[in-house]
Amino acid sequence: MDKKMTPLSKLFLLVIFFILYAPIFFLVIFSFNSGETMYDFKGFSLEWYRELFQDTRLLIIVLNTVVVALLSALISTIIGVLGALAIHQAKKRQTKNTLLSLNNILIVSPDVIIGASFLILFTMAGIKLGFYSVLLSHIAFSIPIVVLMVLPKLMEMSPTLIDAARDLGASRWNVLTKVIIPFIIPGIFAGFFMALTYSFDDFAVTFFVTGNGFSTLSVEIYSLARRGISLNINALSALLFLFTMLLVVIYYFITQRNKVNGMGVRKH
Amino acid sequence: MWIQMENKLTKNLYLFPYLLWIALFVIAPILLVLYYSFFDIEGNLSLINYQKFFTPVYLKMTFSSFWYAFLITAISLLIAYPTAYLLTKTKHKQLWLLLIIVPSWINLLLKAYAFIGIFGTYGAANSFLNLMGIGSQQILFTDFSFIFVSVYIFIPFMILPIFNSLNELNPTLLDAANDLGASKWTTFRRVIFPLTIDGVKSGCQVVFIPALSLFMLTRLIAGNRVITLGTSIEQHFLVTQDWGMGSTIAVFLIIIMVVIMVVTNTRKRGV
Secondary structure (H helix, E strand, O other): OOOOOOHHHHHHHHHHHHHHHHHHHHHHHHOOEOOOOOOOOOOEOOHHHHHHHHOHHHHHHHHHHHHHHHHHHHHHHHHHHHHHHHHHHOOOHHHHHHHHHHHHHHHHOOHHHHHHHHHHHHHHHOOOOOHHHHHHHHHHHHHHHHHHHHHHHHHHOOHHHHHHHHHOOOOHHHHHHHHHHHHHHHHHHHHHHHHHHHHHHOOHHHHHHOOOOOOOHHHHHHHHHHOOOOHHHHHHHHHHHHHHHHHHHHHHHHHHHHOOOOOOOOOO | OHHHHHHHHHHOHHHHHHHHHHHHHHHHHHHHHHHHOOEOOOOOEOOHHHHHHOOHHHHHHHHHHHHHHHHHHHHHHHHHHHHHHHHHHOOOHHHHHHHHHHHHHOOHHHHHHHHHHHHOOOOHHHHHHHHOOOOOOOOOOOHHHHHHHHHHHHHHHHHHHHHHHHHHOOHHHHHHHHHOOOOHHHHHHHHHHHHOHHHHHHHHHHHHHHHHHOHHHHHHHOOOOOOOHHHHHHHHHHHOOOHHHHHHHHHHHHHHHHHHHHHOOOOOOOO
16 A cells, blocks of 8 residues: 555555455355354354255256356347447447447346336247246347447447458458457457356346246345345355456456456446 | 349348347337336226325335435445545555455345345344444344445445546646645545546446345345335336336336436446
């Protein structure tokens, strides 16, 4: 820390950091409790982790979550890149602004509204609630963030690059695959990554459209937590904490290496 | 002529998936919510939901939801501003900022769950109170726990935009104010705060709207004591199955959201 800071300022920052991290470490520490409560640490044990890995129902839910996240990130990245191209190539300024505003609606909308309106949509369209409704919702709310990650890269690209390729006889397809995509690939990766974390993290939207038979990890944590304390959840959260740290490191490298202007902070 | 048209069609074929997404998942859902708000629970076309919304029960709920969101936003701002300010003074400030942001990546439900343990009857908070000689209190399922946990969760979202705008502040302006004899407080009030108002506005925007709508926090931390607009929507859609009333509240939440976006509109959008 800087020398200019008074001890009081340092103390203030220390307290803030303590409050931010204490609950997280509290959870992780009690995952090693051999007792059954979150207030009385009886002794060290890996019992809860063992139980976690023997819970086949939970493992299936984890698998569901991963499949939904990977598929939705992949599909939303493809559609999002096409969307960014569409916005970038719109000639009229007004068209561009309208498309951008429509794009951002799902980013600023509260999750309850997205969830409730998608529930109405799927019910009216006759789509059964379950895997497909969850997958479609995750694709839908991830597309705008991919667009926002890819668009700045497209703006950066000099139009003369495309003119040069066209002059040298490249077809439209060649321009896209040999010139544009290689240039915007860091943005595409960042978009895919953000879509992945959005999907992993989402609770509210999924909760509305999941129906009875299908569950993701967030929904499962919610229903467990509503029943009260169970150190299973602590063990699960310790593992998820490690996983999150891994994501943060990956994110850090993506933004450092490619200088994409990400948002850094997660949506709620 | 025909060939030209076909050419244009294939040229713009790539637009199709994105435009379809806009039509199906952006425009259609909003229209459907609006449409459903005009149906009562039996499925008859009526304005009963809007009438109900203007009865004391719902107006009181809307008002208290606003009040909670206001408190949460105000407390977050009071804590976040000095934190952001002090962070800009540290060496390796980007690293410290990253450490502030990391908790925001952790699943919100797990953070809420941690507080169920901490604020519980025998939890860490109560052991601390006992140690201080105050004795155990009911902390979980109170207004206090709801506001505390909400502020805890939203703080990083408030710090980030304020940090960014403080970071862009030209330090020579502060020297100038100092040279011209401004006190520290005057410098803050007349120079620093006005120049970072955009960061404050986008911080308030990203805290206030979720504070109105995050239903899982009220369910887990506040029991059924606190009912926000979000909780009420969830209740109507998933518990009482009165989609019409739920949609009506959603319509009002959308209107409130648009108003807040207009009021806190900044030149640069802080996505």
